[in-house]
Amino acid sequence: MITKPILSGLGLDGFKELAIAAGEPAFRAGQLAQWVYKKRILDPDKMVNLPSGFKIFIKENSDCCSSVITQNSKSDGGTEKLLLTLRDGNAVEMVIIPSPKRITFCLSTQVGCPVGCRFCASGADGLVRNLQCGEMIEQLWHGSNVIGRLPDNVVFMGIGEGLLNFKQLAAALEIITDPEMFALSPRRIVVSTSGHVPGIRQLTELGKPFTLAVSLHAVNDAVRAKIIPDQFRYSIAEILEACTEYREKIGRMVTLEYTLLAGVNDDDSAARQLAAIARAQHAKINLIPYNETGTEFKRPTINTIRRFQQILESAHANVTLRMEKGSDTNAACGQLRRSQTNS
Ligand code: SF4
Known part of the structure; x- marks a missing residue:
């Protein structure tokens, strides 16, 4: 042991x-x-x-370094995925995402994921275990060694539902932002969640201006139930209430993540309702066309994607279309780890 x-x-x-x-x-x-x-x-x-x-x-x-890089796959766009093998033999990944002005690290919080969103490769095998704080910090450490400096931004959007591993995530956030430690501004840290309401409230209690990104993926509970299994799914009303509390207490705009799935959540009516939700929440929308990972879901056509975006824009919603970077390496979240562990 x-x-x-x-x-x-x-x-x-x-x-x-x-x-x-x-x-x-x-x-x-x-x-x-x-x-x-x-x-x-x-x-x-x-x-x-x-x-x-x-x-x-x-x-x-102490264990001075508990993980090693066992694979580094680079896309034509410059995105780099590092596969890290942990001391118990499990594997986890972090992603280095360059853009002209900044470098962002995407970190994982769990080995596997208990939420099991039906479009997601990472959740397909369930939760193996929570990551320890030090295992999250070592992802940052390995990535910083690869680029020769700390990143400009950190997003906890890799494998896992970080808010279900709150204690370890909060400890990592403290180390990353404390002026005597890594000293990154909390404003440069994004904490992503599938909509785990108790976790959003715990994050609110921390009182620091992290950016909260909530994966909504649907404008009503019936459609959301097709995407996210029951066990960790909260109603949209509860999620939005927790987001309002976060915005009012922390003073930060919440980001609503919306993965566009062909024939599931990409119709005109959904776009109009999403715009209304975002305006009422003073929230920003990140539209993410689905990156196909061998599940039952398909990516909408480019025309559908553009139309959805235009409806949001004409309804004066604050929207960004986020095309997946790195889809030419090992594709979306979790697939690099799966290709390794399944071989
Ligand atoms: S999308 Fe995120 S929360 Fe959902 S199964 Fe994948 S890793 Fe877990």
Whole structure:
């Protein structure tokens, strides 16, 4: 059984405990944080201002790097998917998404996913286990080593429903945003959810201006039930109520994610209702034409996609059409991991 905590997931408080347990003065925690989070060095032997006894203690009492990159697949568009093998042999992926002005990392929060959205490859096998905070931080660490710096933005939109792994996700958010650790602005972090209402409320309680992205995918509960199985599905009314609370308390515009599925949620009436919902919520809409992954669903034609977008725009909704980047490598979320684990 693996019991050692993962070094990068300990955070400043964990480093203080480590220093005290080693009989070192408390300021050693700050030095360790400088190495791990500012210089992104995880090997204690390279931390030249730490005493050798403390380096040995760190190595004996923590897992300094618990994951390795076992596959790197790059698309023509520049998107890079890293497959990481974890210390228990499970695999998880993170994606590096470049654009002219910024680099975004897409991180995973679980191995597999319990929600099981019917269009999603990641949810097809259910949940294997939650990721620990350190395993999320190591995704950021590996990605930063590949590009040679921290990303501009981080989106928790990879494999898993992060709000069902809230404690570990909240710890990772703290490490990513704390000025003494990675110090990224919470405004540059997107937390995505399939609409897990208790989790949205927990995120609201954190009180930090993260961007909340909610996968709505439908304008009524009957259509949503065709897309998301019962167990973790909340009604649209409950989800929108939680979004309103988030916006009012945090003061941030919520993003509504809408995956366009041919013949399911792509008709004119759905576009008009979605525009009305978004306007009432003061929300932004991300339209995502489905990237086919071998499920029962199909991507709408380009004409249907454009028409849906035009109806939203003429109804003065704030909408962005997000064509999947990286569809020429191993396609959408979860497929890289599945191609590996199924072989
Ligand atoms: S879309 Fe997201 S929440 Fe739904 S099954 Fe896939 S990973 Fe899970």
